[in-house]
Amino acid sequence: MFDLAKDEITEGSIPRALLVLAAPLVAQNFALVAQSVVDIFWVGRLGEEAVAAVGLVIPYTALLMVPLIMLFVGSQILTSQRVGAGDIEAARRVPFNAIALALPLSLVLIGLVLAFGDELVALLDPSPLVFDLAVTYLTAFALYALVPSVLSDTLESGFTAWGATRIAFIVNVSAIVVNLVLDPFLILGWWVFPRWEIYGAAVATGVGYTVGALVALWYTTRDTTEFTLTRDALSLQPDLFRDLVEVGYPIAVQNAGRHLARVLMVSIVSLAGGAAGLAAYTIGARIATLAFVPASGLGQAATSVIGQNLGADYPDRAERTTWVGVAVAVVGLSAVGVVQYLFPAAIAHLFVRDISAAALESTVRYLQILVFGYWALGAIYTLEAGFNGASRTNVSMWSTMAQYWGVRLPIAAGGAFVLGQGVEAAFWAVTLSNVAAALWLGGYYWYSTRDGMLERAAEQASSTAAD
Numbered sequence: 001m002f003d004l005a006k007d008e009i010t011e012g013s014i015p016r017a018l019l020v021l022a023a024p025l026v027a028q029n030f031a032l033v034a035q036s037v038v039d040i041f042w043v044g045r046l047g048e049e050a051v052a053a054v055g056l057v058i059p060y061t062a063l064l065m066v067p068l069i070m071l072f073v074g075s076q077i078l079t080s081q082r083v084g085a086g087d088i089e090a091a092r093r094v095p096f097n098a099i100a101l102a103l104p105l106s107l108v109l110i111g112l113v114l115a116f117g118d119e120l121v122a123l124l125d126p127s128p129l130v131f132d133l134a135v136t137y138l139t140a141f142a143l144y145a146l147v148p149s150v151l152s153d154t155l156e157s158g159f160t161a162w163g164a165t166r167i168a169f170i171v172n173v174s175a176i177v178v179n180l181v182l183d184p185f186l187i188l189g190w191w192v193f194p195r196w197e198i199y200g201a202a203v204a205t206g207v208g209y210t211v212g213a214l215v216a217l218w219y220t221t222r223d224t225t226e227f228t229l230t231r232d233a234l235s236l237q238p239d240l241f242r243d244l245v246e247v248g249y250p251i252a253v254q255n256a257g258r259h260l261a262r263v264l265m266v267s268i269v270s271l272a273g274g275a276a277g278l279a280a281y282t283i284g285a286r287i288a289t290l291a292f293v294p295a296s297g298l299g300q301a302a303t304s305v306i307g308q309n310l311g312a313d314y315p316d317r318a319e320r321t322t323w324v325g326v327a328v329a330v331v332g333l334s335a336v337g338v339v340q341y342l343f344p345a346a347i348a349h350l351f352v353r354d355i356s357a358a359a360l361e362s363t364v365r366y367l368q369i370l371v372f373g374y375w376a377l378g379a380i381y382t383l384e385a386g387f388n389g390a391s392r393t394n395v396s397m398w399s400t401m402a403q404y405w406g407v408r409l410p411i412a413a414g415g416a417f418v419l420g421q422g423v424e425a426a427f428w429a430v431t432l433s434n435v436a437a438a439l440w441l442g443g444y445y446w447y448s449t450r451d452g453m454l455e456r457a458a459e460q461a462s463s464t465a466a467d
Helices: 006-011 014-044 048-084 088-122 128-162 165-188 198-220 238-311 315-342 344-351 357-371 374-388 393-418 423-450 453-466
Strands: none
Touching: 006 014, 006 238, 014 048, 014 165, 014 198, 014 238, 014 315, 048 088, 048 128, 048 198, 048 238, 088 128, 088 238, 128 165, 128 198, 128 238, 165 198, 238 315, 238 344, 238 357, 238 374, 238 393, 238 423, 238 453, 315 344, 315 357, 315 374, 315 423, 315 453, 344 357, 357 423, 374 393, 374 423, 393 423, 423 453
């Protein structure tokens, strides 16, 4: 029902292709949000400091994924273009070569965390209790979650590129369900399990990813889609390594810039708002994922649809796909924002049952401020898909750099410490930077399509597949 054939993507209704492919991805991303929400819910049973510790190292766990995301995104883009051009064997080789690069890279990253984890957390100057909890969570996440996430996410990129988003959904939900079931047992020591507290939260995540990777591998041995495990697909190709890095490295730089900026934002929030402000920022960040989930899923679907249409030499359909995606995302996220604006206190109490009055006040204010930029989040993800599907990942990279380093951080730091507006300046900085990025991406996409970007991308995709 949710898997589309190539001709349906390159010749059928664009809104239908987007919505059919996006539906499992949106559901999958909501499940990922549920995983984060439930993690914080159970960690919240340990106290406000435990929630602050997880929030403190979230940017670091995201930074660990940055070099790997380069390969996931490069894999999806190159695979979708080869599928669109009809070169099935070449398309199969892309995800498996991506795994061959990602696995040794993940081992290097684990070594860096083990060697420098304490120093990285100390840079953020937390209280002694938050420091110990944060180091524990970061180290356990690296040891137990990084390698299985490489296998799971890279194979998932292949299914998504092929249009088999239903299988990508199953892979992710398998991982998430295992994680959610294990959380109370490993965090709080239910039944015969040890009470591992914040360490148990990271272990549960790692076990979940492992199950997801096994499910993904199982699907590659079946004939459910054309993305199957063959001897030819396992052949290593240095030229393909180069292509994966060339297409994906701007995404790595983009995410590195974004997450480094988030590390600094955490520092600003911690200095300006203390533990209460940091707890509010952590809760707001998790809830904000509910807003960009539909846009993120739609953006993933749009990247595959755009890539396949460019591979099939249909640049006009690729452009229409982008603008349809923008319209759907803007409307959908605006609706999500209305609910969040009306019930911020209830949301805060859901995360931390005994939240302090100061933390509650900050959280309510942040949740309401975020709402004003939700429409922009929708536009950002789908406009970036328009560029990424055409292999113009450098545009997304530069846009993110400007969004975070040119707008968000200066407003947050200047407002909090120069103008004396405190932690609320950091909250407004998030929303204003999202709005700015949506406006300039929309303008530049319109200009680029008038300048022949998609026609050049279609020609390049066809010639690459032929090679």
